[in-house]
Ligand SMILES: [Zn+2]
């Protein structure tokens with residue numbers, strides 16, 4: 001008992017001491033903000049933030065008994081969130097969400113923290129690529145059982161918009177005006193303000209309920225391409241993706257599977273995603289500068305690109321490409 005008391009005191013003392021030092025450093029930061037009185041310490045412009053990198057079903061994946069997930073059921077990895085990007089326009093104090101994932105609750109909080117403006121977690125707009133579970137079901141959190149939001153702007157392609165307005169439970173979000181659907185068109189620019197715009201680009205994918213798009217995002221200085229799901233590059237046309245990579249500064253591209261080992265050595269040509277090892281070949285001819293624009297994303301739970309320090313991560317980097325990680329921030 002006595003020892004316990006001593007330990008609690010020691011703990012309390014450490015806690016008090018560490019709180020004190022946190023306050024000190026916060027004060028120093030605040031001081032320097034005032035004394036510099038310049039905008040060097042104030043965030044400005046547009047930032048793109050990686051809010052998640054995992055394929056629709058997340059990680060750990062339901063019923064996975066394999067090494068990739070087994071330990072994660074007891075000890076979840078906070079960095080494993082379903083694929084999503086956030087956009088923060090610091091100059092206009094607005095923020096946008098690309099994809100409404102099942103992890104949206106945490107992701108909107110992350111986006112809000114990055115935006116550093118005293119507003120709610122409700123974004124100024126949500127952009128949806130398509131109707132597969134990892135890309136739109138987070139919309140449920142805007143509904144009556146959760147935050148009962150008011151007219152959150154949701155940007156969706158025509159078939160996706162029809163799907164949401166005609167099928168329950170999504171249609172309830174529309175009739176109760178928790179969300180306000182903005183119909184978007186392929187290749188048609190959505191001007192969010194004078195320095196930020198987004199354009200949907202149609203891509204081939206498994207389109208049961210909606211068409212599938214990627215997004216071309218243009219900020220005041222740089223631009224990015226986001227294609228989390230696509231069939232093989234050859235099906236879309238390799239020339240198209242080469243042109244896009246030339247045009248943008250960053251390209252976040254579908255990397256659901258790494259190689260055949262992950263799918264028990266089945267024929268990778270049968271699986272409708274560009275495997276990372278296939279993308280290596282497709283992008284082999286690009287220059288060093290162009291390769292460096294590519295950030296692989298949308299990793300299946302089996303994908304070794306989720307493992308810190310894996311051979312796969314090293315191979316991607318050694319070939320001059322990158323892989324997306326939650327929390328990465330890019331100035332646009
Ligand atoms: Zn997906």
Ligand SMILES: [Zn+2]
Pocket residue numbers: 060061064065066067068069070301302
């Ligand atoms: Zn797994």
Ligand SMILES: [Zn+2]
Pocket residue numbers: 130132205229
């Ligand atoms: Zn999909």
